[in-house]
Amino acid sequence: MAQAREIDPRPWYLLSPALLAIALLVVVPMSFILVYSFYENIDLGLDAPAFQFGNWRELLTDGYYHDAIWKTFRLSAIVTVLAAVLGYVPAYFIANTRFRHKWLLLLLLILPFWVSFIIRTLSWIHIMGNQGAINGLLLWLGVIDEPLPMMFNEFAVIVGFIHVFLPYMILNVYVSLEGIDRNLEPAARTLGCTPWQAFLEVTLPLSLPGLAAGCLLVFVLTAGSYVTPLILGGPDDFLFGNLIYDAVLSELNWPMGATLSFALLVLLGVVVVVYSRFMRLNQLSKAFG
Amino acid sequence: MKIDSTKRYEVLRERLGNGDVDRRTFFRLLGFAGMAAGVSGGVMTGLSRRALAAGTELHFEGWGGVVSEALRKHAFDPYEKKTGNTVIDATFGGEAEVLTKVRAAGSTDGHNILHSSGVSWYKRWVDAGYGTELNLANIPNVDNVMDSIMAPFRAITPDSLSAVPYDYGTTGIAYNTEHVSREQAEKLGADLLLAKELKGKIGGWGGDWANRAWYGALQSGQDPNDIEDWDAVWDKVREHRSLVLKYWSSGAELMDLLAKGEIWVTEAWSGRVAALQAQGHPIGYLDPKNGLAWMESMFVLKGSPMAEAEELLNFMLDPQTAIAVAEGQKYPPSLDPQKVAMTPVIEKLPAYDPTGKLAGLVFRDPDKWNPVEKQQRKAWNRIKKGA
Incomplete structure (x- = not known):
């Protein structure tokens, strides 16, 4: 009988600080939230400890919440696809440029992070608003007679999300592209591929782990957002996060807010698990070299 | 050296x-x-040494924008200079935000004085156990405050006060005079918010269910302080929603939307509209019949350094300070015009009542509104999202 292999404990020693941090900062707080979801909200801001399933029943049976889940996943998917398409091109350019100071391009990419997320989001009002830069220019050129309605609708929300999350996509794809042997494309060309075929059949498949990681990141970040629709959206533009905001901050109903928060965590967890099944999550590590 | x-x-x-x-x-x-x-x-x-030498820190939270600017310039800066204490001011989107933070932290650390809105919130803070007992002997300037504005607070806590009333105003209707005439506004009153020809140019305050319901009551022909048919109220709110471009969530956002011409008509806070008018924007203001009036107080939270807080409140209620703040934030002060001479600027402010009786203004009756709040607030949050 083969002797059982000894387990090397060193990875666990190395991982222990991270595991401890996750346990303290994620697992423990989420456990509190789960417990709180069974509490009962008596009045505004007044909760009673209990073990009842009223909040979960409401979530599972009320179409209002199901609509919000559908809207959230739909919008997240749109943002993810657009970010993937729009993000791949600059990532490819940065990875393949012969520009000596490539670090400068990467710096430009993370430069927006130095400005507050809220301010970056608000800036779109000055770009796409009635008196914003785009409408101002079009009116001045005589292309339009009255401002185009670009603000406070789903379009504005999508633009806002892509603006904020695009760097995450570009960085992931860039790291993946950087790890590809630069001789592979020329090799494919010598074997008869056109440049486009060489990209489609060599570079793109090899960069998929980075693209997959970027997509997962953008999807999860979008699905968990609530500020962007609040600032750039109209009355119809809201995500599941906005319902949590309402429950916690407006209705002061923490048990319901806890229920919705935990439900969102579970839903996004399911997305990650399903995604890892299809995309083989272990492949994502390749995106980071 | x-x-x-x-x-x-x-x-x-x-x-x-x-x-x-x-x-x-x-x-x-x-x-x-x-x-x-x-x-x-x-x-x-170094910082801690400086903090120890600098006196007491008071944390203040308010509504931001021109209101914060006026308080900082005319009240906090002079107070700090005079006493050596420090006022750290922050902005909130609503008091529910502060209550959430305080509850989450399990203490009022970092929260001392709130620019609290209305009597309803006064009652909520007191009922939640965050009230204090102000020693009015340390706030002699409170004697200049209108009895009519003190009475609703005293009715809730007859033996003591946790706050001093500071200003008042109305939530009327603002309209862009380049697109809506004064005659049209006066003719339609509250129904101006339901004008179909203005679809996509109408706004509304998304942050307060009661404000929305108040206008729904007016539009459905009911007394806002005695609503009998809530379905009719919400039907009007749904009608309004179908015409709305954007529900704004702060005074700064309201001013931005109006100033940039994104919306032409919305209900609005009188002081914010007065500030826009002072900046030269073509914005008119109308208080419809039975329009909503409100009063604001400076609420001192439990656990605050009381002597310093009372000192600050007294300084803020000093006629010179209170009038300067009122002129800056464009809301009339709580001081009684029968006791304190007001300036011409104050006398021209919307909602200003020279009698000091406030008899012409309609305030929210907490006995009517608070009991239905849990249910109707939830209803509003859903209707706002199209339910």
């Missing part, structure tokens, strides 16, 4: 610029300085 770290850094940087030290030496010295600062406590030690 003893020099501080900042001065030492500036001298070093100047020497680098002059070529007296090379870059490597500069960074090495900077590194050593950093290490020394870290070992000795450095910046934090």
Whole structure:
């Protein structure tokens, strides 16, 4: 009988600080939230400890919440696809440029992070608003007679999300592209591929782990957002996060807010698990070299 | 001569610029300085020394924008100069936000004085156990406050007060005079918010269910302080929603939307509209019949340094300070015009009542509104999202 292999404990020693941090900062707080979801909200801001399933029943049976889940996943998917398409091109350019100071391009990419997320989001009002830069220019050129309605609708929300999350996509794809042997494309060309075929059949498949990681990141970040629709959206533009905001901050109903928060965590967890099944999550590590 | 770290850094940087030290030496010295600062406590030690010497810190939370600017300039800065205490002011989107933070933290640390809105919130803070007992002997300027504005607060806590009333105003209808005439506004009143020809140019305050319901009541022909048919109220709110471009969530956002012409009609806070008018924007303001009036107080939370808080409130209620703040934030002060002479600027402010009786203004009756709040607030949050 083969002797059982000894387990090397060193990875666990190395991982222990991270595991401890996750346990303290994620697992423990989420456990509190789960417990709180069974509490009962008596009045505004007044909760009673209990073990009842009223909040979960409401979530599972009320179409209002199901609509919000559908809207959230739909919008997240749109943002993810657009970010993937729009993000791949600059990532490819940065990875393949012969520009000596490539670090400068990467710096430009993370430069927006130095400005507050809220301010970056608000800036779109000055770009796409009635008196914003785009409408101002079009009116001045005589292309339009009255401002185009670009603000406070789903379009504005999508633009806002892509603006904020695009760097995450570009960085992931860039790291993946950087790890590809630069001789592979020329090799494919010598074997008869056109440049486009060489990209489609060599570079793109090899960069998929980075693209997959970027997509997962953008999807999860979008699905968990609530500020962007609040600032750039109209009355119809809201995500599941906005319902949590309402429950916690407006209705002061923490048990319901806890229920919705935990439900969102579970839903996004399911997305990650399903995604890892299809995309083989272990492949994502390749995106980071 | 003893020099501080900042001065030492500036001298070093100047020497680098002059070529007296090379870059490597500069960074090495900077590194050593950093290490020394870290070992000795450095910046934090300096800050804590300064904090100890600076007196008491009072944390204030208010509504932001022109209101915060007026309070900072005319009340907090002079108070700090006079007493050596520090007022750290922050902005909230609504008091529910503060209540959530306080509950989450399990303490009122970092929260002392709130620019609290209405009697309903006064009752909520007191009922939740966050009230205090102000020693009015330390706030002699409270004698100048209108009895009519003190009465609703005294009705809730007859034996003591946790707050002093500070200003009042109305939530009327603002309209862009380039697109809506004064005659049309006056003719339609509250129904101006339901004008179909203005679809996509109408706004509304999304943050307060009661404000929305108040206008729904007016539009459905009911007395807002005695609503009998809530379905009719919400039907009108749904009608309004179908015409709305954007529900705004702060005074700053309201002013931005109106100033940029994104919306032409919305209900609005009187002081914010007066501020826009002062800036030269073509915005008219209408208080419809039975329009909503409200009063704001400076609420002192449990656990605050009471002597310093009372000192600040007394300073803020000093006629000179209160009038300067009122002119800045464009809301009339709580001072009684029969006792304190008001300036021409105050006398022209929307909602200003020269009698000091406030008899012409309709306030929210907490006995009617508070009992239905849990249910109707939830209803509003859903209707706002199209349910």
